[in-house]
Amino acid sequence: MNKPLSRRNFLKYMAAGTAAVAPSAALLTACNPSAKGAAGVSPTGNSAKAMTMRHNPNTGDNVSLLGYGMMRLPQLPEGTPEDPETGPFDQEMINRQVDYAIEHGVNYFDTSPVYCRGLSERCTGIALKRHPRDKYFIATKLSNFDNSLWGLEASQKMFENSLHELQTDYIDYLLLHSTGGGGRDPETGEQLSGLDVCQRRFIDNGLTDWLVEQKQKGRIRNLGFSWHGDYRAFELLLRLHDEGRYHWDFVQIELNYLDWFYANEINGANVDAVKLYGELEKRGIPAVIMEPLLGGRLASVSDNVAAELKQRDPDATIASWAFRFAGSPTGVLTVLSGMTYMEHLVENVQTYSPLQPITEEDHEFLMHIAEEIFGLKEVPCTGCEYCMPCPYGIDIPGIFAHYNRCIKEGYVSQSERDPHYAEARRAFLVGYDRSVPRLRQASHCIGCNQCTSHCPQQIRIPKELQRIDAYVESLRQYQAGRI
Amino acid sequence: MILRKIRIPLALVCFVAITWLFVDFTGTAAHYAGWLAKLQLLPAVLALNLAVVVALVLLTLIVGRIYCSVICPLGVMQDIIAHLHPRGKNKAGRYTFSPERRWLRWTVLVLFVVALVAGIGSFVALLAPYSSYGRMASNLLQPIWLTGNNWLASFSEQSGNYDHYAVDIWMRSLPTFIIAAVTFIIIAVLAWRGGRTYCNTICPVGTVLGALSRFSLLRINFDADKCRSCSKCARACKASCIDYKNHTVDASRCVLCGNCLDQCSFDALKYDIPRLHKLATATPPAAGSVAGGLPAGNTPPASEERRAFLIGTALAASTAALADVKVKMDGGLAEIEDKVAPKRQTPITPPGSLSARHFAQHCTGCQLCVAQCPNDVLRPSTGLLTLMQPTMSYERGYCRPECTRCSSVCPTGAIRPIGRDDKSSIQIGHAVWVRDNCIPLTDGVACGNCARHCPVGAITMVPAEPDKEGSPMIPAVNESRCIGCGACENLCPARPFSAIYVEGHEVHKTV
Numbered sequence: 001m002n003k004p005l006s007r008r009n010f011l012k013y014m015a016a017g018t019a020a021v022a023p024s025a026a027l028l029t030a031c032n033p034s035a036k037g038a039a040g041v042s043p044t045g046n047s048a049k050a051m052t053m054r055h056n057p058n059t060g061d062n063v064s065l066l067g068y069g070m071m072r073l074p075q076l077p078e079g080t081p082e083d084p085e086t087g088p089f090d091q092e093m094i095n096r097q098v099d100y101a102i103e104h105g106v107n108y109f110d111t112s113p114v115y116c117r118g119l120s121e122r123c124t125g126i127a128l129k130r131h132p133r134d135k136y137f138i139a140t141k142l143s144n145f146d147n148s149l150w151g152l153e154a155s156q157k158m159f160e161n162s163l164h165e166l167q168t169d170y171i172d173y174l175l176l177h178s179t180g181g182g183g184r185d186p187e188t189g190e191q192l193s194g195l196d197v198c199q200r201r202f203i204d205n206g207l208t209d210w211l212v213e214q215k216q217k218g219r220i221r222n223l224g225f226s227w228h229g230d231y232r233a234f235e236l237l238l239r240l241h242d243e244g245r246y247h248w249d250f251v252q253i254e255l256n257y258l259d260w261f262y263a264n265e266i267n268g269a270n271v272d273a274v275k276l277y278g279e280l281e282k283r284g285i286p287a288v289i290m291e292p293l294l295g296g297r298l299a300s301v302s303d304n305v306a307a308e309l310k311q312r313d314p315d316a317t318i319a320s321w322a323f324r325f326a327g328s329p330t331g332v333l334t335v336l337s338g339m340t341y342m343e344h345l346v347e348n349v350q351t352y353s354p355l356q357p358i359t360e361e362d363h364e365f366l367m368h369i370a371e372e373i374f375g376l377k378e379v380p381c382t383g384c385e386y387c388m389p390c391p392y393g394i395d396i397p398g399i400f401a402h403y404n405r406c407i408k409e410g411y412v413s414q415s416e417r418d419p420h421y422a423e424a425r426r427a428f429l430v431g432y433d434r435s436v437p438r439l440r441q442a443s444h445c446i447g448c449n450q451c452t453s454h455c456p457q458q459i460r461i462p463k464e465l466q467r468i469d470a471y472v473e474s475l476r477q478y479q480a481g482r483i
Numbered sequence: 484m485i486l487r488k489i490r491i492p493l494a495l496v497c498f499v500a501i502t503w504l505f506v507d508f509t510g511t512a513a514h515y516a517g518w519l520a521k522l523q524l525l526p527a528v529l530a531l532n533l534a535v536v537v538a539l540v541l542l543t544l545i546v547g548r549i550y551c552s553v554i555c556p557l558g559v560m561q562d563i564i565a566h567l568h569p570r571g572k573n574k575a576g577r578y579t580f581s582p583e584r585r586w587l588r589w590t591v592l593v594l595f596v597v598a599l600v601a602g603i604g605s606f607v608a609l610l611a612p613y614s615s616y617g618r619m620a621s622n623l624l625q626p627i628w629l630t631g632n633n634w635l636a637s638f639s640e641q642s643g644n645y646d647h648y649a650v651d652i653w654m655r656s657l658p659t660f661i662i663a664a665v666t667f668i669i670i671a672v673l674a675w676r677g678g679r680t681y682c683n684t685i686c687p688v689g690t691v692l693g694a695l696s697r698f699s700l701l702r703i704n705f706d707a708d709k710c711r712s713c714s715k716c717a718r719a720c721k722a723s724c725i726d727y728k729n730h731t732v733d734a735s736r737c738v739l740c741g742n743c744l745d746q747c748s749f750d751a752l753k754y755d756i757p758r759l760h761k762l763a764t765a766t767p768p769a770a771g772s773v774a775g776g777l778p779a780g781n782t783p784p785a786s787e788e789r790r791a792f793l794i795g796t797a798l799a800a801s802t803a804a805l806a807d808v809k810v811k812m813d814g815g816l817a818e819i820e821d822k823v824a825p826k827r828q829t830p831i832t833p834p835g836s837l838s839a840r841h842f843a844q845h846c847t848g849c850q851l852c853v854a855q856c857p858n859d860v861l862r863p864s865t866g867l868l869t870l871m872q873p874t875m876s877y878e879r880g881y882c883r884p885e886c887t888r889c890s891s892v893c894p895t896g897a898i899r900p901i902g903r904d905d906k907s908s909i910q911i912g913h914a915v916w917v918r919d920n921c922i923p924l925t926d927g928v929a930c931g932n933c934a935r936h937c938p939v940g941a942i943t944m945v946p947a948e949p950d951k952e953g954s955p956m957i958p959a960v961n962e963s964r965c966i967g968c969g970a971c972e973n974l975c976p977a978r979p980f981s982a983i984y985v986e987g988h989e990v991h992k993t994v
Binding site for chain 1: 880884929974976
């Protein structure tokens with residue numbers, strides 16, 4: 001992969017974005033005056049409080065940059081009896097949050113027949129029904145994962161049921177859900193690749209053709225897909241687009257500052273977001289972004305990463321960096337966030353009202369943060385031992401050498417979903433104890449900084465040691481009691 | 484014949500599995516064989532594990548004391564030792580009948596129950612058979628096992644794989660080690676000489692089960708018509724419970740080994756339901772004459788314990804000094820002094836143990852948690868009343884947030900099972916700061932290692948002199964949030980005494 005080129009691309013996307021933001025923001029302020037100074041959140045020097053909107057070239061929709069993901073709906077307090085209709089979900093709170101969102105310019109609501117024990121569509125429908133239908137866009141999915149639903153009829157039923165639950169007669173954005181996921185043959189039980197499953201769920205059974213028909217009938221306004229997993233499925237669907245067989249109005253991908261370059265390193269099955277986004281950008285297909293926070297990981301970072309982010313902008317929340325990053329490329333139609341709590345909603349609305357696109361320096365900075373989070377960064381220690389002896393007995397070059405060796409040998413893995421995580425974890429921890437006695441490991445570094453001035457490589461030794469220690473701690477805590 | 488064929492393989496499987504449980508350090512054994520510890524009678528009673536207790540009582544009432552021959556590791560160990568005796572394999576046998584020492588048995592049992600109720604854990608721990616075995620396995624066998632493992636680890640390091648890793652082998656408590664060794668010698672000698680002497684005179688569990696098996700449905704009994712009084716059965720009886728002259732078998736002492744059945748050439752012994760016989764023997768089991776009997780010799784008197792403890796600490800101190808010398812000076816590495824445990828007003832007990840009292844009343848000192856603790860935190864206590872019951876200290880490691888191993892293996896409910904989430908909210912003690920040792924004040928350097936590693940964020944670094952710019956930062960502990968895990972104490976750079984240490988709580992709280 002070619003980083004400088006990719007960065008240039010990123011900046012190119014952004015430059016156009018900045019230009020596009022201003023007029024649409026003004027437009028929205030005009031038509032939605034209630035957005036000003038709402039919810040008692042005191043805005044800090046941010047008077048233009050309108051949500052950034054993005055334009056969908058296919059239907060002309062003006063879509064809010066913040067999309068509401070309805071997969072982590074608020075639940076009733078524990079012990080409260082379940083509602084016969086909405087189960088354990090707190091419909092009152094959902095309504096309040098949806099009201100707040102709509103009031104503040106959010107108009108994209110993303111759900112699926114499988115979210116929230118299958119109740120998300122119903123809850124979303126109830127909340128949205130209370131607003132005029134032209135004020136918002138509904139996105140839902142064909143979540144026919146189970147191999148008993150691979151037939152055309154079952155999937156059609158699923159679509160019809162979505163309309164019923166959502167209490168509407170058309171879907172604004174319909175997605176083939178999670179193309180690229182694997183599965184088993186319903187008859188033989190044989191394991192199938194993501195590509196095969198995609199074929200069988202959506203293409204071979206004529207489902208997509210049927211959906212195109214529905215689109216022509218006006219029951220679907222935009223047809224797209226979301227993708228995880230087998231990259232060949234992504235390629236297949238784009239090839240069908242290129243060949244003119246289907247037209248994708250939008251595609252939903254995972255994008256965040258960690259996945260931008262490191263998705264593949266985190267999990268061998270993933271593809272870097274920069275590549276995915278590039279493919280869509282090339283074709284002019286708007287991108288809907290999921291996992292802007294990488295499952296919350298980019299909102300709860302280690303203390304030293306948090307400190308670095310705060311140092312750069314003390315007023316910005318940790319999560320806002322991730323949202324700004326995900327929203328900056330102009331080909332992004334909307335960024336989905338599964339906001340369970342009102343605080344998250346208020347915060348994210350603020351981040352995008354309006355979006356302050358990532359600058360070139362910001363981008364560089366976030367890539368550095370990504371490296372730090374991912375731990376990909378080797379420590380440029382040459383083992384000269386000028387720093388030694390550490391008065392507190394730490395084996396500084398020993399720790400760095402072990403860490404660098406593990407990076408090189410592929411034993412540094414941040415994702416527990418990585419199939420080799422357990423193996424890498426064991427190799428790292430066992431090797432750590434072998435090469436550095438416990439008493440001399442990074443956990444004993446007190447950060448007195450007496451070593452730093454001795455280092456010819458200008459390594460900020462205590463900082464690096466604490467970063468490694470935080471990583472070791474995450475490994476140790478992974479599985480109780482086992483090394 | 485069938486009895487032995489069933490008993491021996493079953494007993495060996497149980498014995499090997501329980502032994503593995505006590506020597507293993509990886510948690511694998513606890514995963515597969517942990518339930519065997521929970522099957523032990525006394526632990527099950529203490530844990531109020533009704534299902535197990537009822538099952539064992541019913542088992543004994545129906546088939547007799549098979550428990551003592553299969554499930555109890557101490558019983559099986561004695562069988563193995565007896566079997567090693569050159570005459571153990573001899574067909575002729577080497578045992579003789581001896582009358583029941585009922586008075587001794589019941590005195591020990593009464594004392595045992597009194598100690599149990601009064602919370603004199605050390606006495607209970609001395610007599611409880613499973614605990615005795617656990618102590619032997621963890622103190623005598625585990626070091627050997629670990630040495631073997633460390634050998635493998637060095638091989639695996641040389642060949643560049645990660646299959647085995649080395650672990651520290653250290654003396655957790657000398658008094659407990661000595662007690663384990665002495666108990667082993669006494670029981671081994673008794674077993675060598677007289678088979679199940681221990682089980683039928685001292686063991687409180689044996690006495691209780693014997694009281695039940697006296698009425699067991701199935702039992703060994705004589706067919707007096709067929710018996711030729713050859714005495715072969717009595718000579719084969721490890722429990723010395725067959726009175727061949729009177730044609731009686733003392734069911735309260737018989738552990739159902741089945742050796743006698745194999746020995747009888749005349750088919751005069753049967754394992755069945757005696758009530759079905761037409762000729763029910765009218766005589767009730769012989770009321771054994773009370774003899775002065777064996778000394779309860781495996782209990783060193785209290786004063787000796789104290790002496791052993793003093794010797795223990797002296798020895799520990801000298802080994803610590805030795806370790807200091809052993810630290811290799813690679814030129815580039817500063818020497819690190821070993822940590823010394825602070826004097827804690829209240830000992831720390833593991834999360835899940837609810838309170839010092841609950842712990843003392845339920846723990847039988849089997850050492851399973853101590854043997855399993857992967858962080859070298861648990862070690863047997865040296866307190867008089869709680870001798871051998873585990874206590875916590877943080878010189879070698881701290882009670883890590885992800886680990887709940889001790890609570891998951893404890894068979895007696897002394898450490899109740901807790902989850903990872905519970906653990907972070909159970910307050911077993913609180914951290915106390917010691918100004919005189921704190922590095923920012925003594926060495927004038929920045930530190931904050933305690934605050935950095937506190938898993939619950941209970942420590943904040945504050946300026947020592949708030950008004951002065953650039954004042955050294957010292958830790959401020961929010962006691963109400965501290966859970967007492969000891970991360971701060973263990974990772975504190977001050978040596979040998981940490982500048983922050985944990986003081987135990989008698990009653991655990993949820994924060």
